[in-house]
Amino acid sequence: MSDSSNYEQLIPSIDRNRPVKPSVDRVESNSWVTPSADWQLGDEFLWRHIGPQPEDIAQMLSFLGFSSLDELIDRTVPSQIRQQEGLSLIKSGTESQVLTSLRAIASQNQVFRSFIGMGYYNCITPGVIQRNILENPGWYTQYTPYQPEISQGRLEALLNFQTMVIDLTGMEIANSSLLDEGTAAAEAMTMAYNAQGKNPVKTFWVSQDCHPQTIAVVETRAKYLGVEVIIGDYKTWDFTQKIFGILLQYPATDGAIYDYQEFVAKGHEKGALAIVAADLLSLTLLKPPGEWGADVVVGNTQRFGVPLGYGGPHAAYFATKEAYKRQIPGRLVGVSKDNRGEVALRLALQTREQHIRRDKATSNICTAQVLLAVMASMYAVYHGSEGLKRIALRIHGWTSVLATGLEKLGYEVGKAPFFDTIKVKVPGTASQILAKATANSLNLREIDSQTIGISLDETTTKIDIIDLLEIFAVDGNLTFSVEEISQHHLAELSIIKGFERTSKYLTHPVFNTHHSETELLRYMQRLQNKDLSLTHSMIPLGSCTMKLNATAEMIPVTWAEFGQIHPFVPIEQTKGYQILFQQLEKWLAEITGFAAISLQPNAGSQGEYAGLLVISQYHAQKGDISRNICLIPQSAHGTNPASAVMAGMQVVAVACDDEGNIDVADLQAKAEKHKDNLAALMVTYPSTHGVFEESIQEICQIVHDCGGQVYMDGANLNAQVGLCRPGDIGADVCHLNLHKTFCIPHGGGGPGMGPIGVAAHLAPFLPKHPVIKVGGEQGIGAIASSPWSSASILPISWVYIALMGASGLQKATQVAILNANYIAKRLEAYYPILYKGKNGLVAHECILDLRQFKKTADIDVDDIAKRLIDYGFHPPTVSWPVAGTIMVEPTESESKEELDRFCEAMIAIRAEIRGIELGEVDKANNVLKNAPHTIADLTAIEWNRPYSREKAVYPTDAVKKHKFWATVNRIDQAYGDRNLVCSCPSMAAYS
Structure with missing residues (x-):
């Protein structure tokens, strides 16, 4: 790959129909930076993203008994699937260099005023919300x-x-x-x-x-x-x-x-x-x-x-x-x-x-x-019912003005009532009008060769109305004023007759209290204070990869060149986006070892679904329409079988052995039994149990030999990047959780992005779209409303890869594995580690087995999870993939200090359980059963518990220095299901 300081130079042309193939040239080069000695600190983003610093890494490796990260990885990742050469990616740049380059790419997008509609509209994001x-x-x-x-x-x-x-x-x-x-x-x-x-x-x-x-x-x-x-x-x-x-x-x-x-x-x-x-x-x-x-x-x-x-x-x-x-x-x-x-x-x-x-x-x-x-x-909340109605009336009012103006110009406007969109009959002149609009940086909708659609929105002004009317005027000159029409419509403000709403809405106080910025700002801050986020502490959730979402990665999301573009504008207006898509596709293809990428799936679940449909389409194209059996290990994510059923497949479960690995003999037997109807195997790698299974290539071969395809769930890709590639291992398709491995934040439960990578033989079947041409010639239909679904958050992953480069991505993976093994080693004397690889190591996450405590102390996994909140941590993944356990994934972004703080909290909780086991503490009334503790507990007049308030809320010195408070006590889940209320409760409920 040639040196380049601007990413757009790496892509000489835009071709949406060309499958993106990984480069065979694996030489890293980039004129941005002078290559520095490996592991040296400086302006490299690597050391802002990775939590443990070099001296910490050395200590952690020594604790584990290894002299280097390479030695740890050699013992963790099976040698037969390891990459022999490094990734061919552009070398890392500094934050300012990468953002400058991305700004140059973004500038190639043209931000026109769009009146296309079709479910997408310009709007005003209040600054206080943005x-x-x-x-x-x-x-x-x-x-x-x-x-x-x-x-x-x-x-x-x-x-x-x-x-x-x-x-x-x-x-x-x-x-x-x-x-x-x-x-x-x-x-x-x-x-x-x-x-x-x-x-x-x-x-x-x-x-x-x-x-x-x-x-x-x-x-x-x-x-x-x-x-x-x-x-x-x-x-x-x-x-x-x-x-x-x-x-x-x-x-x-x-x-x-x-x-x-x-x-x-x-x-x-x-x-x-x-x-x-x-x-x-x-x-x-x-x-x-x-x-x-x-x-x-x-x-x-x-x-x-x-x-x-x-x-x-x-x-x-x-x-x-x-x-x-x-x-x-x-x-x-x-x-x-x-x-x-x-x-x-x-x-x-x-x-x-x-x-x-x-x-x-x-x-x-x-x-x-x-x-x-x-x-x-x-x-x-900010606008309230009256504010929203004013916005809607203003939009409808301008639409009425526009419709009247167009009629004055001699055009036929649809006779049906309308709200914000009108269709204009333009026999024989559609192409000229559309060209004139484009010349004036306006986008209209071509409904057909005789009809143009115009949709107005919250941002529409009188100037927009004048510009639109002048475009439709034969000589560009109006013989009437917009004010004249406006006054007529403002006088009667034609609410759509026969369809008027009479019922009230948004009457709850929450929508009628916070209309000043001061009030809304304080309300949002009050809510924010009730939630634990990565700004407070580690969120060590297994299979969820809650890593750093760097500010530099997030900044471009709100650039107008990315944020203010309608999804159905002419493709030539989005050259910057197309460059970003192709560059990101190329990088992801190289990272995964696949031939082509589709960026359309807008969640991991959608990626699973799309991948299975691609497989189905491939089989159908070959005439194998009877292939509908999907093998899924019993340890799989719950989305896997749900996705398979949605894709029209029949699920056949595959057993796991005592070590948590796929039972190869059972897989072989079931693959052979269903070989005439086998469509796919869905497999997570490393396994759902957090282990690099040694038999993964054999597993893939068994499925291929029986005519099936291998779908790899990309949930655990954070343990693979730079070390091994799904395409090399034997997978035919894999979804990539950009909201995990590639730093798009979880957003409290979304947004997500789940693009899929596919081998060359599956590339022709990638998802298409009815409005913008994307996907393969024999592609499955659209699986999302827009061609690249959540396009505006793709710059986050682009920036992450550009900042890290090939070596940085590999080190992130190595440190993610190091951090998980460090936690497992520190805690194994207190909690059994349920599954390990053949060398006694885990991948990027580990499962702590808590089931014994139900017998010895009547303490279940939820008690331990809620007690962790008192120590200032979000609980790990609870009771999945094994009931009564927790799955811990620290990611590469957490420092050794934070890992130690978490381990010390878990060790302290084990001591609290020991007190119950020894009969020193009451089984029913203890810090675990009553957790989490709140300020209401601390300030209560009565305290009828056999432990101090200090022990309840300040169990360690670290918590005294920085305390995150749960704002409610343990919630009664059953009560909420028995008495289902899913809208704002009345104020009486709080009294």
């Missing part, structure tokens, strides 16, 4: 709120989101966000299909007036469920054919507002559920779908203050009737109580989720869009 939520590591480095006692702030923000959605849609229950509008519609179709029970109808009806990307995603999902999709006109469909559901767009994709009430009633008579994809802002003015018969309402909350981001990330919403509360996909925040009787929030009805029900799950959704849902909810 600075204090989107750009705030206290919010974007939080983990999914599975530990509710230290997640109350985020849970409240999500409860606000659910309440906002319930109120605006007129439905009874809503989840706390999904990935995008298209996948939400697909999830709704799946829910409607599953709700039928035995002997289901297999036909689903979709309105031709839905957004094209939504139709495409639904069609992809339906194909592999064996569901036929009929696309038709609601005005002529007569329900003579049996269907199980209907999907409508409200307003329609071309802006028209239709009265669907009679159509929905007919559907109900025939047993079909009604799903409505609705624009949430329009529902401040329009009669909500819940009031005219909808069973499910889905959509996007992007225009509630979330930047366009060339397609994402944005928080979708899903609302339905309470009758479907156990079928609703995704996460559901509910109201419960803690053990002091105080109101407390938690995730509700989790037994329906994929990590519990596996192949019986409601969906495979694992990552939501929490950070973006929080932004959208805060936007509603």
Whole structure:
């Protein structure tokens, strides 16, 4: 690879149809920096990302009995899968060098004013929300709120989101966000299909007036469920054919507002559920779908203050009737109580989720869009019902002005009522008008050769209206003033007649209290203070890789050149994005050993799904349509079997041996038994048990010999980068969790990105898109609403790789393995390490076996997890992949000091358990059973516990210096499920 100081020079041309192949030249070079001696400190980002410094690493290696990292890795990673040569990547640059280069690439994007619509709109992100939520590591480095006692702030923000959605849609229950509008519609179709029970109808009806990307995603999902999709006109469909559901767009994709009430009633008579994809802002003015018969309402909350981001990330919403509360996909925040009787929030009805029900799950959704849902909810809190209505009225008012102006110019504007979008008939002049718009840096929507669509939004001004009218004027000159039309419309402000909303919404005090910036800032800060994030301490969650999300990586997300671009603008306006995509694809292909990458999947779960569909498409193209068996080890992630079922496959479980490895004999037997129908094996590497299995190549070969393909779950790729590659090991496809290994933050439970890498023979089947040409010639359909889904967060991973370079990425992996083995070694005298490799070592995570304490002290894994909160730590992964254990993954970013602090906390907890075992401490009333302890405990007038308050809340000197307080006591999960409340409780609940 030639030297280059600017990344764009590395990609001479843009070709979206060309599979990205890894370079055979493995020589690192880059004129940015003078190569320094390995492991020397300086301006290298490496030593800002990696926690243990060189002297710490030497001490940790000595403690483990090794003289070097290379020796540790030689004993940990099987030699037969090790890379023989280094990665061919650009050499690392400093933060300023990398950001300067990325700015040069970003500048090649053209930020036009876009009036395209189709579910995506310009909006104003209030500065107080951008600075204090989107750009705030206290919010974007939080983990999914599975530990509710230290997640109350985020849970409240999500409860606000659910309440906002319930109120605006007129439905009874809503989840706390999904990935995008298209996948939400697909999830709704799946829910409607599953709700039928035995002997289901297999036909689903979709309105031709839905957004094209939504139709495409639904069609992809339906194909592999064996569901036929009929696309038709609601005005002529007569329900003579049996269907199980209907999907409508409200307003329609071309802006028209239709009265669907009679159509929905007919559907109900025939047993079909009604799903409505609705624009949430329009529902401040329009009669909500819940009031005219909808069973499910889905959509996007992007225009509630979330930047366009060339397609994402944005928080979708899903609302339905309470009758479907156990079928609703995704996460559901509910109201419960803690053990002091105080109101407390938690995730509700989790037994329906994929990590519990596996192949019986409601969906495979694992990552939501929490950070973006929080932004959208805060936007509603900030503006309130009246503020949102004013915004909607202003948009509708300008749209009415524009429509009248166009009619004055002699154009025919659609006769149906509209909210913010109009279609203009332009017989014979569409190309000229579109060219004129482009020349004036405006983007309009070409609906067809005779029709142009125009969508207005929150940012629209009088100047925009004048510019638009001048584009449509024959000579560019107007014979009337916009003020003249505006005054007419302001006088009557034509709220859409016949569709007016009369019901109230957002009446809860939370939406009517924080309208000044001072109040909102303090409210957001109060919520932030209730949540533990990486700004407080290590979050040592196994298989979740909560590593540093460096500020330099995050900064480009809010650059206008990345954030203010509509996903369906002409491709020539996004040269910078295309350069970034191709460069990132090339790097990821090199890192994984694959021939091609698709950046479309917007979550790890979506990556799994896409990878399996690619495999299915490959088999079908070969004529092997009967291959539908998917082998999955019993230790696999819960998303694996759920994804396989969604992909139309039948799951066959493979046993694990006593050491936690895949039972090769059982795999061989089942592969042979199903060799005529074997589609794939789903395998996680290193294993879900945190071990590099020695037999991985043999496992892959067995599957290949029986005609199957190997899907590798990329959850544990953080233990592979720079040491071994999935493509070299034998995998045919692998999803990459960019929100884990490649530093996109978890955002409190999303956003995520799960692109897939595939071998050359699978490249032709990568996902396509109906609006922008991407993917393979024989590609599967769209699996996300936008071509590159959450495009605006891809610069994070780009910057990470550029800052680290090949050697830095390898060292990160080595130190991740070192940190895990250091913790395992320090704690093995106190807690059994459940699984180890053949040399007694673990990979990047380890499982501590806590099951014995239930017998010896009546202490279970939850007691230990909650007690860790008192020590200032987020508990590790609890009871997965083995019940009664915790899985610890420290990542490479945690310092030796932090690792020692965690180990000392675990050792101290073991001593507390020992006191119970010896009979010195009461089994029922002790620091573990009562954990976590709160300020309310500390300040209570009565203290009836056989241990001191100091021991409860300040168990170590380290905690005295820096204390994170849980704001509620242990939460009663069962109470919350028995008394399900999923919207903001009344103020009386707090009294």
